[in-house]
Structures are given as structure tokens and as C-alpha cells.
Amino acid sequence: MALKIIDYGTFEYQKMVNLRNDLLRRPLGLSLLKDEIEKEKENLLIGAFDDDQILGCCMLVPQDIHTVRLRQMAVVDDLQGKGIGRALMRFAENLARDHGFKTISMHARKNAIGFYEKMGYKSKGSDFIEITIPHVIMEKKL
Numbered sequence: 001m002a003l004k005i006i007d008y009g010t011f012e013y014q015k016m017v018n019l020r021n022d023l024l025r026r027p028l029g030l031s032l033l034k035d036e037i038e039k040e041k042e043n044l045l046i047g048a049f050d051d052d053q054i055l056g057c058c059m060l061v062p063q064d065i066h067t068v069r070l071r072q073m074a075v076v077d078d079l080q081g082k083g084i085g086r087a088l089m090r091f092a093e094n095l096a097r098d099h100g101f102k103t104i105s106m107h108a109r110k111n112a113i114g115f116y117e118k119m120g121y122k123s124k125g126s127d128f129i130e131i132t133i134p135h136v137i138m139e140k141k142l
């Protein structure tokens with residue numbers, strides 16, 4: 001498995017968008033919007049690949065000089081539970097540190113809280129609904 005930064009607009013980026021639509025949006029009856037995709041030019045886009053096949057992805061979105069937000073974490077359905085999510089998180093955290101960020105925060109889906117807790121993230125505040133499902137803010141100091 002290779003972990004890498006994905007360049008916006010490339011073939012790899014299209015694979016990332018497809019994976020996110022398949023795993024994170026279509027099950028909710030939604031899809032990624034053109035506006036959302038356009039904003040991603042500024043983000044740090046991360047993918048796990050096995051040759052040409054995308055295994056998982058996530059992205060980092062700068063919030064201010066200290067904080068970056070983790071978004072769109074997803075691992076291909078039948079490859080979950082094999083350590084790919086953990087490897088993506090480690091890569092993302094190292095990248096965030098290299099860019100000088102001190103904190104990673106996120107809107108975590110409730111079903112994924114246990115995963116992020118294992119990665120050292122703590123919940124903050126109460127649940128809220130986003131894209132129709134419950135989320136909670138989680139964060140970790142780097």
C-alpha cells in the first residue's frame with residue numbers, strides 16, 4: 001500500500017471523489033456538489049493506493065494557522081478493519097505537523113467515534129446533525 005498526496009483534478013482525484021460518493025454520500029441519498037469539489041483545490045488531499053486501486057482517503061482543510069480539519073475519511077467497504085484507516089490517520093497527522101498545525105479537529109460521524117478514540121481523539125460538545133446524520137466534534141493536539 002502506498003500513502004500519498006493526491007493532486008487536485010487528476011485521475012487519482014477522480015477516484016477519490018468516486019470513493020467518497022460511494023461510501024459517504026450515496027448511502028444517505030446524497031452526492032458531492034460541484035461547489036464542494038471546487039473548494040477542494042486549497043486542501044491537502046490524501047489517498048491510500050494499491051497500484052491504481054484506491055483503498056481509502058481523507059483530506060485536511062486549514063481552519064486557521066493552528067488548526068486543520070480532517071474530512072472525508074473513508075476506506076473501501078470490504079477492506080475496512082485491516083489498518084488502512086489507521087495508516088491514513090498517521091499520514092494525515094504527520095502532514096499536518098509538517099505544515100505547522102498544532103491541532104486536528106473534525107466533525108465525526110457517531111458510528112466512527114470509536115475509531116477516532118483509538119487514534120487519540122476526544123469528543124467535544126454535544127451531538128449535531130450534518131448531512132442528515134448525527135456527528136460530534138472531535139479533536140487532538142498534535
Ligand SMILES: CC(C)(COP(=O)(O)OP(=O)(O)OC[C@H]1O[C@@H](n2cnc3c(N)ncnc32)[C@H](O)[C@@H]1OP(=O)(O)O)[C@@H](O)C(=O)NCCC(=O)NCCS
Nearest residue numbers: 073074075080081082083084085086108109111112114115
Ligand atoms: C471509519 C473507517 C475510516 C475506519 O477505517 P478502517 O481501515 O476500517 O480502520 P482500521 O482497520 O485502521 O482500525 C483501527 C482501529 O479502529 C477500530 N475501528 C475501526 N472502525 C471502527 C468503528 N467504526 N468503531 C469503533 N472502532 C473502529 C478497529 O477495530 C481498529 O482497532 P484495533 O487497533 O484495536 O484493532 C472505515 O471503517 C470507514 O470508511 N467507515 C465508513 C465511512 C465512515 O464512517 N467514515 C468516517 C466519517 S467521519
